Structures are given as structure tokens and as C-alpha cells.
Amino acid sequence: MCGIAGIIRSDLAPVEQSELQAMIETLNHRGPDASGISTFGFVGFAHSRLSIVDLAGGLQPMQTPDGLLTITFNGEIFNHIELRAHLKNKGYEFRTHSDTEVILHMYAEYGPECVQHFNGQWAFAIHDRKRQEVFLSRDRMGIRPLVYTQTQGRLSFASEVKALFALPDVKREVDLKSLNELFTFWSPLPPRTFFAGVNELPPAHSMIVKNGQVKIWQYWHLDYQPNEESRSLDDWADELRELLINATQLRLRADVSVGAYLSGGLDSSVTAAIIRNYTNAPLNTFSVNFNDKDYDESSYQQEMIRELGTDHQTVCCSYEDIGRIFPTVIQHTEKPVLRTAPAPMYLLSKLVRDSQFKVVMTGEGADEVLGGYDLFKETKIRRFWSRQPDSAIRPLLLKRLYPYMKNLQAQSPAYLKAFFKIRQDELDSPFFSHLPRWDLTSKLKSFFSNDVKQQLVNQDPLADFESQLPQQFSEWPSFCQAQYLESINLMPGYILSSQGDRMAMGNSIEGRFPFLDYRVVEFASRVPVRFKMNGLNEKYLLKYAMRDLIPESIRKRPKQPYRAPDAHSFIDTETQSARFEYVNHLLSAEKLQDNGLFQPEAVQRLVKKMEQGRAIGTRDNMALVGILSTQLLVEQMIHGQTVSTNPTRHSSAISLT
Amino acid sequence: MNSIQNDVRNFVADNFLFGEDPAALHNDDSFLETGIIDSTGVLELVAFIEDHYSVEVDDDELIPENLDSIDRLIAFIESKLKELA
Numbered sequence: 140m141c142g143i144a145g146i147i148r149s150d151l152a153p154v155e156q157s158e159l160q161a162m163i164e165t166l167n168h169r170g171p172d173a174s175g176i177s178t179f180g181f182v183g184f185a186h187s188r189l190s191i192v193d194l195a196g197g198l199q200p201m202q203t204p205d206g207l208l209t210i211t212f213n214g215e216i217f218n219h220i221e222l223r224a225h226l227k228n229k230g231y232e233f234r235t236h237s238d239t240e241v242i243l244h245m246y247a248e249y250g251p252e253c254v255q256h257f258n259g260q261w262a263f264a265i266h267d268r269k270r271q272e273v274f275l276s277r278d279r280m281g282i283r284p285l286v287y288t289q290t291q292g293r294l295s296f297a298s299e300v301k302a303l304f305a306l307p308d309v310k311r312e313v314d315l316k317s318l319n320e321l322f323t324f325w326s327p328l329p330p331r332t333f334f335a336g337v338n339e340l341p342p343a344h345s346m347i348v349k350n351g352q353v354k355i356w357q358y359w360h361l362d363y364q365p366n367e368e369s370r371s372l373d374d375w376a377d378e379l380r381e382l383l384i385n386a387t388q389l390r391l392r393a394d395v396s397v398g399a400y401l402s403g404g405l406d407s408s409v410t411a412a413i414i415r416n417y418t419n420a421p422l423n424t425f426s427v428n429f430n431d432k433d434y435d436e437s438s439y440q441q442e443m444i445r446e447l448g449t450d451h452q453t454v455c456c457s458y459e460d461i462g463r464i465f466p467t468v469i470q471h472t473e474k475p476v477l478r479t480a481p482a483p484m485y486l487l488s489k490l491v492r493d494s495q496f497k498v499v500m501t502g503e504g505a506d507e508v509l510g511g512y513d514l515f516k517e518t519k520i521r522r523f524w525s526r527q528p529d530s531a532i533r534p535l536l537l538k539r540l541y542p543y544m545k546n547l548q549a550q551s552p553a554y555l556k557a558f559f560k561i562r563q564d565e566l567d568s569p570f571f572s573h574l575p576r577w578d579l580t581s582k583l584k585s586f587f588s589n590d591v592k593q594q595l596v597n598q599d600p601l602a603d604f605e606s607q608l609p610q611q612f613s614e615w616p617s618f619c620q621a622q623y624l625e626s627i628n629l630m631p632g633y634i635l636s637s638q639g640d641r642m643a644m645g646n647s648i649e650g651r652f653p654f655l656d657y658r659v660v661e662f663a664s665r666v667p668v669r670f671k672m673n674g675l676n677e678k679y680l681l682k683y684a685m686r687d688l689i690p691e692s693i694r695k696r697p698k699q700p701y702r703a704p705d706a707h708s709f710i711d712t713e714t715q716s717a718r719f720e721y722v723n724h725l726l727s728a729e730k731l732q733d734n735g736l737f738q739p740e741a742v743q744r745l746v747k748k749m750e751q752g753r754a755i756g757t758r759d760n761m762a763l764v765g766i767l768s769t770q771l772l773v774e775q776m777i778h779g780q781t782v783s784t785n786p787t788r789h790s791s792a793i794s795l796t
Numbered sequence: 797m798n799s800i801q802n803d804v805r806n807f808v809a810d811n812f813l814f815g816e817d818p819a820a821l822h823n824d825d826s827f828l829e830t831g832i833i834d835s836t837g838v839l840e841l842v843a844f845i846e847d848h849y850s851v852e853v854d855d856d857e858l859i860p861e862n863l864d865s866i867d868r869l870i871a872f873i874e875s876k877l878k879e880l881a
Binding site for chain 2: 544546547550551554557558578579582584585586587741742744745747748753755756757758759762
């Protein structure tokens with residue numbers, strides 16, 4: 140796992156080493172073990188390496204012996220051993236044991252279609268000297284990042300935006316359209332990033348850059364048809380189990396030890412249990428606990444630790460911890476976040492790093508792929524309710540769905556109906572499943588400054604998203620539509636990036652996700668909906684398939700979404716003041732006015748409400764985190780300022796930490 | 797009468813109308829239709845009524861008919877106060 144960067148000049152001027160050097164230095168956290176730079180006339184690549192496979196031979200950028208192909212690669216091709224055997228049969232000779240060399244030869248054999256054979260997580264660029272072009276590609280689910288920008292005479296690409304900003308000709312500017320999308324969907328719609336002029340290569344896409352022209356295409360599609368109705372539950376369960384075991388075994392291929400996250404939930408319990416029962420690898424597990432017991436899952440973690448006999452370590456997370464590392468977290472996410480949930484993941488990857496591990500296995504992706512999220516249940520209940528809109532009983536299911544949301548418990552059906560969107564136009568929307576979430580999030584836009592509101596007046600994020608939906612979308616079952624939206628939007632845009640790759644790589648840790656093996660994803664998309672969600676029993680097939688490996692208490696526990704304390708991490712209601720100086724500074728009227736994105740008076744009203752302990756709802760919490768993280772991004776990435784994390788004079792942070 | 801209206805308008809402005817102009821909110825605007833209130837907001841409203849007027853709001857009174865605009869809030873508070881008297 141690594142950081143990559145490169146420059147491709149269309150004006151055919153030579154690429155300067157010093158520029159590549161400046162780019163790759165910003166990505167040192169992604170690859171602290173080694174770095175390399177290669178230039179070949181008007182193309183230049185850079186690489187920072189975290190050594191995991193073939194520690195001695197895998198240096199990059201790597202070239203074929205004939206000098207015709209050069210690659211810079213971030214990620215893993217897990218089936219590289221099988222592909223190597225296949226290529227050897229065809230006469231290819233190998234100089235290293237690395238998966239990097241396998242990609243080079245696969246490209247030589249199959250061209251851009253080579254990615255169809257890869258099982259892995261990747262972002263890479265290959266310079267093809269004969270064809271005078273550069274081929275770039277990103278994995279199917281969007282696990283590894285790849286951003287690029289075009290300026291006068293050249294295209295520059297990198298793992299993270301900060302490497303592009305190391306170049307003098309790349310402007311640092313907020314993309315307001317993207318801000319609007321982020322404050323609707325939690326992440327900009329690809330290819331937009333938070334920064335104007337900087338694009339990401341979307342998941343499952345490849346790209347060729349030649350003579351200053353860019354060609355981008357999607358090489359893989361999620362499809363939820365056909366739903367194979369005739370197979371039995373046992374038949375599906377057997378195949379899922381076999382696939383997951385194999386996906387986990389493939390992901391243990393490394394020349395270093397692999398650890399595993401253990402959240403106390405079903406998914407990470409499954410990956411850990413498979414490692415314990417189906418591999419010879421030692422099992423070291425890691426988890427995060429919270430001082431605030433509302434968020435803590437340690438009792439379930441302890442149960443799995445006992446069950447599996449793992450060597451386990453935990454890091455405990457307080458309000459102050461989250462507030463203190465938040466500026467660093469945002470420096471890595473490179474986009475605003477509406478929840479602090481990434482922050483504890485950063486502390487967790489640090490624990491893994493401090494324990495001398497470089498790779499962790501996690502249960503990420505299971506909820507999207509196998510139907511675990513509350514949102515899917517909520518959608519099902521809302522559809523069920525909408526058939527009898529006057530029912531007094533059906534809306535009560537929504538209360539049962541969210542036992543941890545105290546605010547919901549007191550609501551009358553009339554209010555539930557309004558909040559959960561079951562009117563006819565909402566029922567007919569392709570986004571039915573996501574309307575309550577997006578509607579709530581969109582409310583945060585009232586904090587935008589008048590100038591920003593004015594510039595966005597003709598924007599319609601939902602219409603833009605609708606234009607990106609595939610043709611078959613309308614033919615899929617409602618449940619699968621919700622799964623699709625979650626899998627192409629929130630998962631790559633937030634879960635795998637802001638909360639995933641960026642938090643892990645911030646501490647030089649590589650995440651691996653058996654549930655996101657493309658064979659598992661393709662398999663799961665064919666599973667009938669009733670086996671994914673049986674009644675209101677989520678991930679039913681997974682629980683059934685793993686029933687002998689996972690204790691009943693974990694399989695039957697109510698699902699708890701992973702969350703972390705939000706506003707409390709920044710504002711102390713006891714002293715009625717901010718915990719850290721940067722919070723005061725960035726939310727001050729002057730700073731808000733300077734940046735011009737939010738209305739100072741509105742933000743100040745919100746802060747006052749928070750200080751007085753009157754802000755208890757999701758919307759207020761999301762607003763504070765969203766505004767603060769946006770201000771942090773502008774301060775750090777656009778103005779290039781460092782943010783101090785000194786506690787305020789009133790703060791109790793000093794005595795507690 | 798005027799004081800209830802002022803109290804209610806101030807409470808709504810301070811707690812729900814962060815970025816909107818309080819003067820633009822009409823007394824008969826629906827909080828739900830204008831989207832200025834979420835599920836927590838309903839409870840914040842109820843807590844305000846109970847604390848400020850020392851009345852108790854029953855579960856079956858938690859309906860938009862009582863709470864969904866400045867006008868409805870005023871009428872509801874007045875009726876609760878009448879019960880007390």
C-alpha cells in the first residue's frame with residue numbers, strides 16, 4: 140500500500156524531478172518505507188512505498204526489462220499468484236515476487252482489459268512507451284483513491300489532493316457545487332471533489348491520457364438482476380460461506396503480519412472468526428472504546444475475544460481525543476464530514492501502527508453488500524406503512540427500528556409520517572430510500588452565506604444524481620435500489636474514504652475488506668431480497684451461513700450503527716465554552732466572514748445553543764461538524780495554515796488528558 | 797397574548813431559524829412544510845412549552861395540529877393555560 144503521483148505533459152516538455160519530489164513528499168504517510176521517482180521525457184511517476192509484498196523486490200516505479208512499460212501502483216492484487224502462474228504458462232518471465240510486476244505483464248498481455256482479471260484494491264498508472272499513452276485505473280468498489288487535475292499543458296494525478304497542491308499551477312479553490320452535493324449526500328458526486336478543477340477517477344473506471352486527450356470509461360457495473368428465486372437458503376449460504384472464506388484467505392497474503400478490527404458487531408466478528416477457523420495466521424485484534432457509554436460496544440467485543448481467544452488491544456476515546464485530532468483527521472479526509480466518526484478510526488489505526496502492524500482486515504462493506512443498514516429496514520417499513528397510510532400500528536415499527544434514538548420514541552404517527560416521507564411523490568421517487576436522510580442533511584444548507592445560496596440557486600443535486608443512474612435501476616427491487624445508492628454513493632464517498640483509506644493511511648495502515656471481494660459483491664447482488672432481509676432481520680443470509688462460528692448473542696444482538704460523539708467533542712456544555720482554541724477561531728464571525736461560505740450570525744446562534752446544552756438533535760450536531768470541518772479544510776488546504784490544537788483556558792481538556 | 801407570541805417567535809428564531817430571516821416566518825407557516833423542524837425539534841418545542849409555562853403536554857397532544865406553526869402553538873399554549881386556571 141502506498142502513495143502514487145505523476146505528471147503527464149501534453150506540451151511534450153520534460154517533466155521535472157523536483158516537482159515529482161514535491162508531490163510525493165506530501166504522501167509520505169501513505170508509504171514511509173521507501174520512495175522512488177522515474178521520468179521518461181514528458182511523463183514522470185513517483186511512488187512512496189509501504190512494503191507489504193516482496194519486501195526486497197517490489198520497489199517502484201517499476202519497469203519491464205525492455206523499458207516499454209512503467210508503473211506506479213497503490214494497492215494489492217490479491218490473486219497475483221494465480222495470475223503469475225497463468226502468465227508463466229504464456230511465457231512471461233518474472234524478476235520479482237511482487238504483484239506490481241504481475242500488473243505490468245497482465246497489461247502487456249491484455250491491455251486495459253487486464254483489470255477484469257484482477258481481484259483486489261488498486262489505483263495505478265502505466266506508461267506505455269510504444270503507444271505513447273498512460274493508462275490509469277481504479278478498483279471496482281473505490282477502495283483506493285485517485286485524483287487528477289488538468290492545467291496548462293499537463294495532467295497531474297495522485298493518491299491525494301495535497302500532492303496536486305504541491306504543484307504551483309494547481310489552484311486551490313472550493314467547488315461550490317460540490318459543497319452543495321456534500322451537504323446533501325455526505326460526499327460530492329464523482330468525479331467532483333471538494334476542490335474546483337480537481338476530479339477523482341470514479342470507482343470501477345479506467346482512463347487513458349494521450350496527446351492531451353483524456354478518455355474515461357466504466358469497466359465494471361453493479362447489477363441486481365437476475366434475482367435467482369429457485370435456489371434454497373442452504374444452497375445460497377454454502378456458496379456465501381465458501382466465498383467469504385476464500386476472500387479472507389486471499390487477503391491474508393502478505394509478507395507481514397495481518398491484524399483485524401473487532402467492533403463487537405457481526406461483520407468484523409465474521410472476518411475474525413474466519414481467520415481463526417480457516418487459516419493458520421495468528422489473530423491479533425484491535426478495537427476502539429468510548430468513555431461515553433452511549434457509543435461503547437466493549438461488552439460485545441469482550442465476548443468475541445473470549446470466543447476466539449485473540450490477542451486483543453483497545454484504544455479508549457474521549458470527547459477531548461476526538462476534538463484534538465480532528466484537524467489532523469480533516470487534513471486526511473480532504474473533504475468536509477458531517478459526523479466525527481472518522482476520528483476514532485484514526486486513533487484505532489494509530490494503535491495498530493504502534494503495535495507494529497501494517498495491514499488490518501475489517502468487516503467493511505458487509506452492510507452494503509448483504510443488506511445490513513437500518514436504512515434498508517427503514518425503507519421496507521416505509522413501503523409497508525405507505526400501503527395503509529392511516530394505520531396506527533405500522534409507524535410504530537419505525538420506533539422499534541431506532542431504539543437508541545430517544546427523540547423518535549415520543550413522536551406521534553402524524554409526525555413520523557412527515558419525517559419519514561411516505562407521500563405519493565416521495566413513494567414514486569427513485570431516491571425513496573434516501574429521501575429522509577438527504578432531506579435532513581439538506582437542511583444544513585440554511586447556514587450557507589447568502590452569496591453561496593445565490594450561486595447555488597439553480598443547482599439541483601438530486602436531478603444530477605438521477606442523471607447518473609443506470610438504465611436498469613428502475614427495474615430493480617426497491618431494496619436493491621437502496622443497496623445500489625448506498626454502494627455507489629456513501630460507501631466510496633465516505634465510508635471507504637473519509638472513514639476508511641484516509642484514516643488508515645494517515646497512520647500508514649492498509650485496510651483489507653473480504654466482503655468487498657468482487658466475487659462476494661456479484662454473488663450478493665443475485666441473492667433474493669428475502670434472504671438478505673428476512674422480515675426485519677438484517678443480513679439474514681450471513682448470520683445463517685456463519686451460525687456455527689458466531690455466538691448467538693452476537694448474531695441476535697440489536698444492530699448498533701458505528702457512531703462517535705459529535706458536538707460534545709468540540710463544545711463543553713459544563714463550562715459552556717469551546718474545548719479548543721481552533722474551534723473558537725474558525726467559528727468566529729471574522730473567520731466565517733473571510734471564508735464567505737457560512738453566515739456568521741447563524742453559526743453563532745448554533746454555537747450558543749450548543750454551549751447551553753440545548754442542541755440535542757442530529758441536525759444541529761451535523762451542522763456543527765460540517766461547518767467546522769469545512770472551515771478547517773479551507774484554513775489548512777486552501778490557505779495552507781497549520782491549526783493548533785491548544786485547549787481553551789476554560790477547557791477541562793488539560794486536566795483530563 | 798402578545799407576550800406568548802413574542803416568546804414563541806423568539807424561541808423558534810433562536811433554536812430553529814439559524815440561517816433564515818426570522819421576520820420572514822409567518823405565523824401560519826407550517827414548520828414541517830418549511831422544513832425548519834426535525835424530530836428533535838418537536839421535543840425541543842414541547843420542553844420549551846412545559847418549562848416556560850409550567851404545563852404538562854400529554855403524549856397524545858404531540859400532533860402537528862397543536863405544534864406546527866406559530867399560530868397553532870399560541871392557541872395550544874392558551875388552551876393549556878386555560879386548563880390550569
